[in-house]
Amino acid sequence: MAGSPAARPSRRKVNAADGRLYDRELEDLPPEMRWREWMMRVEAVIFASTEPVSRETLARVVGKDCSIDLLIDDLIEELRDRPYELVSVAGGWQHRTRPRFAETIQASSAPTRGGAAALSEFEAMVLVAVGYFQPVTRSELSKIFGREVSRDIIAALRGAGFIGSGPRSPTPGAPYTYVTTLHFLSAFGMETLGDLPDREALEDAGLIRRKTIEPEEKNLTSDDDDF
Structure with missing residues (x-):
């Protein structure tokens, strides 16, 4: 029991160190590779989330001078020929299947995530x-x-x-x-x-x-x- 108080500060130090180890700026990468990595980070966060992701959340994984809007624009362009898109909803961004594939998804009877519950x-x-x-x-x-x-x-x-x-x-x-x-x-x-x-x-x-x-x-x- 006497050793417990000493262990807690140690865990806090480890957590703080973990935060410092995450490289947001990517200064060791050439500009084009840095931008590409930021794009993938942003898309990964949005893809993994079940709710729209806010600007503040995305800002935690990219450099402090990185433009979230320009990253989103590039991602939207990259997904132009895909059956899903990146949309702005509820104050954030979220991946959504394009409306023209709604009938296809319904016909497949595949389980889907999110969306609106059936209402009378x-x-x-x-x-x-x-x-x-x-x-x-x-x-x-x-x-x-x-x-x-x-x-x-x-x-x-x-x-x-x-x-x-x-x-x-x-x-x-x-x-x-x-x-x-x-x-x-x-x-x-x-x-x-x-x-x-x-x-x-x-x-x-x-x-x-x-x-x-x-x-x-x-x-x-x-x-x-x-x-």
């Missing part, structure tokens, strides 16, 4: 409404559609990782609100919420409607406190 039509519309009106309560969602949005629907969207809890509503009862997640953007190939379908077109089609919610209508009880 109404679940999908509730998810879109959360995207437009977040943070939004379950009661407000019910008013938007003119029909009840059940706890089961909220649970399904949470379980799929598409929505999470937002701040408590400032209305009486302080019900939970819901917001979309980064996984929502990633799964549907969106960079930001600005990539959502045009709201007015959906309203004109009668798919969603935003009713004016008067203060007295927002006297919510604990029935809206789902999670």
Whole structure:
């Protein structure tokens, strides 16, 4: 037991040394080989990740003066003739199969990674409404559609990782609100919420409607406190 405290600093030193040993700058390589190695590092990190990889993450594996944007541009060009591409989604980059191969992959029945979980039509519309009106309560969602949005629907969207809890509503009862997640953007190939379908077109089609919610209508009880 007496030797344990001395062992811990030793492990910290080893870890710190490991960090110093990783060569980000690659100054011993000619410029062209250095750039090529940085490209492969960036592609390897993106390929291995199950979620979009941020600029900050990629910057950890390349030189401090390396342009991430130029590296990405070169990788996109290199993959131009491949069945997959590098796309910008949810504030980062991710490999995605090109849309024209979707039918082929479906026909193969091969297991795939990522993507969007299967949703019913109404679940999908509730998810879109959360995207437009977040943070939004379950009661407000019910008013938007003119029909009840059940706890089961909220649970399904949470379980799929598409929505999470937002701040408590400032209305009486302080019900939970819901917001979309980064996984929502990633799964549907969106960079930001600005990539959502045009709201007015959906309203004109009668798919969603935003009713004016008067203060007295927002006297919510604990029935809206789902999670």
